[in-house]
Amino acid sequence: MVPITTLHYLVVAAALFVLGVIGVLTRRNVVIVLMSIELILNAVNLNLVAFSHMWGNLHGQLFAIFVTVDAAAEAAVGLGILIAFFRNKETINVDEIDLLKW
Amino acid sequence: MHSAADNMFFFLPRLWLIPLLPAFGAVIMFFFGRSLSKRAVNAVCVGAVVLAFVAALGVVRDYNLYTEPKLGFGGPGTPYQKVLYTWLGSGDGHLNFTKRDGTLAQINVDAGFLLDPLSSIWLLFVTGVGMLIHIYSTGYMAHEGGYYRFFGYLNLFMFSMLTLILANNYMLLFVGWEGVGLCSYLLIGFYFHRKSASTAANKAFIVNRIGDAGFILGSLTLVWYLGSFRFIDINTLARSGHFAIGDPVLTAAALLLFVGACGKSAQLPLYVWLPDAMEGPTPVSALIHAATMVTAGVYMVARSNAVFVLAPKAMLVVAIVGATTAVFAASIGLVQNDIKRVLAYSTVSQLGYMFLALGVGAFAAGVFHVFTHAFFKALLFLGSGSVIHAMSGEQDMRNMGDLRKRIPITHWTMLIATLAIAGIFPFAGFFSKDEILWQTWSSEGGAYRILWFVGYGTALMTSFYMFRLMYLTFYSPSRMTHEAEHHVHESPKSMTVPLVILAICSIGAGWLSWPHSLGGSAHFEKFLEPVFAREAVVLQEEGKSAQLAAGEKEVEHTDKWEYILMALSLGAAGLGFGMARDAYRKAGKDYAEPIAVKAPPLYRLLYNKWFVDEGYDYVFTGRRKIGKIRFGAMGAGEAASWFDTKIIDGVVNDVGWATRAVSTLSTWWDKWIIDGIGVNGPAILARMLSYPARLFEWGLVQWYALVMVAGLVGFAFYYVWK
Numbered sequence: 138m139v140p141i142t143t144l145h146y147l148v149v150a151a152a153l154f155v156l157g158v159i160g161v162l163t164r165r166n167v168v169i170v171l172m173s174i175e176l177i178l179n180a181v182n183l184n185l186v187a188f189s190h191m192w193g194n195l196h197g198q199l200f201a202i203f204v205t206v207d208a209a210a211e212a213a214v215g216l217g218i219l220i221a222f223f224r225n226k227e228t229i230n231v232d233e234i235d236l237l238k239w
Numbered sequence: 240m241h242s243a244a245d246n247m248f249f250f251l252p253r254l255w256l257i258p259l260l261p262a263f264g265a266v267i268m269f270f271f272g273r274s275l276s277k278r279a280v281n282a283v284c285v286g287a288v289v290l291a292f293v294a295a296l297g298v299v300r301d302y303n304l305y306t307e308p309k310l311g312f313g314g315p316g317t318p319y320q321k322v323l324y325t326w327l328g329s330g331d332g333h334l335n336f337t338k339r340d341g342t343l344a345q346i347n348v349d350a351g352f353l354l355d356p357l358s359s360i361w362l363l364f365v366t367g368v369g370m371l372i373h374i375y376s377t378g379y380m381a382h383e384g385g386y387y388r389f390f391g392y393l394n395l396f397m398f399s400m401l402t403l404i405l406a407n408n409y410m411l412l413f414v415g416w417e418g419v420g421l422c423s424y425l426l427i428g429f430y431f432h433r434k435s436a437s438t439a440a441n442k443a444f445i446v447n448r449i450g451d452a453g454f455i456l457g458s459l460t461l462v463w464y465l466g467s468f469r470f471i472d473i474n475t476l477a478r479s480g481h482f483a484i485g486d487p488v489l490t491a492a493a494l495l496l497f498v499g500a501c502g503k504s505a506q507l508p509l510y511v512w513l514p515d516a517m518e519g520p521t522p523v524s525a526l527i528h529a530a531t532m533v534t535a536g537v538y539m540v541a542r543s544n545a546v547f548v549l550a551p552k553a554m555l556v557v558a559i560v561g562a563t564t565a566v567f568a569a570s571i572g573l574v575q576n577d578i579k580r581v582l583a584y585s586t587v588s589q590l591g592y593m594f595l596a597l598g599v600g601a602f603a604a605g606v607f608h609v610f611t612h613a614f615f616k617a618l619l620f621l622g623s624g625s626v627i628h629a630m631s632g633e634q635d636m637r638n639m640g641d642l643r644k645r646i647p648i649t650h651w652t653m654l655i656a657t658l659a660i661a662g663i664f665p666f667a668g669f670f671s672k673d674e675i676l677w678q679t680w681s682s683e684g685g686a687y688r689i690l691w692f693v694g695y696g697t698a699l700m701t702s703f704y705m706f707r708l709m710y711l712t713f714y715s716p717s718r719m720t721h722e723a724e725h726h727v728h729e730s731p732k733s734m735t736v737p738l739v740i741l742a743i744c745s746i747g748a749g750w751l752s753w754p755h756s757l758g759g760s761a762h763f764e765k766f767l768e769p770v771f772a773r774e775a776v777v778l779q780e781e782g783k784s785a786q787l788a789a790g791e792k793e794v795e796h797t798d799k800w801e802y803i804l805m806a807l808s809l810g811a812a813g814l815g816f817g818m819a820r821d822a823y824r825k826a827g828k829d830y831a832e833p834i835a836v837k838a839p840p841l842y843r844l845l846y847n848k849w850f851v852d853e854g855y856d857y858v859f860t861g862r863r864k865i866g867k868i869r870f871g872a873m874g875a876g877e878a879a880s881w882f883d884t885k886i887i888d889g890v891v892n893d894v895g896w897a898t899r900a901v902s903t904l905s906t907w908w909d910k911w912i913i914d915g916i917g918v919n920g921p922a923i924l925a926r927m928l929s930y931p932a933r934l935f936e937w938g939l940v941q942w943y944a945l946v947m948v949a950g951l952v953g954f955a956f957y958y959v960w961k
Binding site: 232 | 937938939940941944945948
């Protein structure tokens with residue numbers, strides 16, 4: 138049985154990251170986009186934990202916890218904006234959220 | 240100036256209190272009058288004037304003692320001066336003015352009072368008649384509103400008039416002069432809610448203002464020429480012999496002073512205010528517009544006699560204006576129907592007599608006529624007030640008649656006054672008027688005979704219009720409305736008693752100057768002689784004695800002509816009486832004026848007062864246009880208005896137009912050049928240049944994310960590849 142090395146973790150994390158990026162870029166539902174962002178963050182977390190394991194210290198673990206907190210905050214703010222927006226426009230389609238033009 | 244005389248007499252040094260008594264009354268009325276009862280108003284105001292009269296009697300008695308030669312203050316006629324303080328000027332030589340001859344003189348106007356025979360006479364009749372009229376007013380005004388206001392004004396008038404009389408210099412006299420003008424204005428406009436009254440008040444004030452300008456110019460000319468404000472100094476200088484007869488400056492000053500007298504004493508051409516002044520309450524007409532204020536002009540000219548004597552041309556002007564006014568006003572009086580208007584024109588006419596006398600140099604005769612006139616004309620006005628009172632306010636004689644038995648006291652007193660003014664012997668007017676006519680006749684030169692004839696004609700007219708008034712009011716059949724007839728009643732005691740006292744004076748006043756030719760001694764003229772005596776001397780020296788020497792002539796001999804003229808005067812008075820009796824004895828409801836029947840155009844001319852007011856409207860006020868052009872004050876106003884709107888405003892508007900044009904240009908410059916090129920230009924440029932950058936701003940979050948990813952991938956490749 139092949140031992141699970143850091144590389145394995147990194148590959149899984151990269152796959153997760155790509156999945157997240159593709160979700161962010163292609164899906165039109167904001168909720169899905171936010172969920173995809175969670176995927177990206179978790180890919181990063183996986184990397185951090187993997188490197189933490191590799192180096193044998195807890196820095197990466199700690200960082201991962203920070204990122205998790207950050208993700209929770211981001212999800213709360215993002216969903217708050219989303220609800221406010223929905224009340225105004227009755228849509229959560231990303232294509233229609235284009236007010237930030239010049 | 241504390242002299243021995245001040246310790247010797249009680250009243251004389253307190254002379255200055257006489258004007259202050261009524262002033263005190265006026266002040267009380269001004270501040271507290273509204274809350275005072277009528278009895279209190281009577282007590283204060285009438286009381287003040289009664290005290291003033293008593294004080295005046297005391298002062299004149301003291302003055303007579305003062306001039307006793309044995310006391311050593313100077314002989315008869317020596318003026319008594321009381322200077323309280325220096326009113327204008329510093330008194331220490333700091334305030335000087337340049338006289339005509341280039342020397343400096345000090346400005347020094349006293350609050351000073353002067354008593355001499357001339358002011359004594361005025362003092363006595365002003366306080367005396369004033370007191371009677373105050374008493375009369377308590378009855379006449381009893382049912383009128385503004386009782387305290389009326390008496391306050393009357394007291395203020397008394398104060399001003401007494402200041403005028405007692406002043407010892409031209410400036411203080413001017414204070415009184417303006418004060419009486421103000422009171423005249425206030426009292427003419429007493430019924431201020433009536434438009435005609437307020438208009439008449441304005442008219443009086445404005446016309447008087449013209450005269451006042453003449454007065455102040457004249458008196459300042461004298462001061463500039465002679466260097467003193469005081470009457471005594473000016474008279475002394477004028478009599479000193481340094482000035483030639485006919486001195487042009489003195490002539491000018493005299494004429495200017497006479498303009499002032501014309502305004503105040505209602506002479507041609509400034510008489511127009513006096514008939515309109517009848518809008519005021521009747522006691523006011525009696526006091527101010529008949530007995531006292533209107534004689535201020537005569538007083539002032541008599542006071543300046545030394546100057547006038549040096550200006551024979553000015554004297555001639557005075558005489559001609561006086562005679563013309565006399566006959567002119569009398570002619571209007573012939574046909575007026577308002578009882579007070581007849582008397583107003585009569586007053587103007589009698590004032591004309593006085594100026595005729597002054598003009599021919601018979602100062603004493605003029606003053607004497609002022610004196611007698613004060614009584615009988617005040618009586619006539621008060622009588623007419625009593626008639627109006629009885630008729631419940633009716634003033635039109637066409638609606639009167641047959642009042643003789645119903646108001647007997649008024650009738651008898653008015654009859655006496657009529658006899659006096661008509662010049663019937665031995666009533667007061669006979670003596671004074673006859674004296675004037677005689678002095679005019681005996682003046683040298685043909686012109687004076689013409690003036691005599693004018694005066695004689697006036698006497699005839701006077702007699703006619705006065706008896707016309709009497710017949711229409713008292714004797715002719717009643718033309719009253721039924722209602723008015725029902726209300727007729729004799730006036731209360733407070734009104735009839737003054738009438739009776741004045742009637743006694745109207746009989747007796749003339750006897751003070753019983754002429755030599757009738758075996759009298761002419762006390763009055765003797766009393767006044769010191770004031771005017773030097774004139775005769777001056778004129779004689781210059782060979783013009785005839786003008787003034789008449790007084791002495793009387794002493795020397797009595798001309799047979801004097802008796803002839805007396806008879807002629809009486810004849811004229813009788814003739815006037817006869818004509819009036821014929822015409823109006825049986826004047827029924829539709830009686831015809833004899834003049835209207837015989838000469839309708841003349842009647843229209845007289846009835847409309849020679850169209851003088853209309854003429855003034857055309858020429859001076861400009862209320863009427865001549866053709867399309869307006870002259871006079873309103874014409875000047877219109878011209879000024881035209882100048883203002885067309886020229887001044889035109890320039891203003893043109894400047895405005897130019898400003899607007901410039902600002903339009905400036906706006907264009909600002910909008911297109913400054914804003915367009917300077918401000919918007921760079922902005923447009925920036926916008927154009929930034930256009931490519933804008934292309935990257937889609938606004939779609941996912942595109943931004945894609946670019947970021949592309950960038951990341953790019954960096955990744957770059958670093959990996961390298």
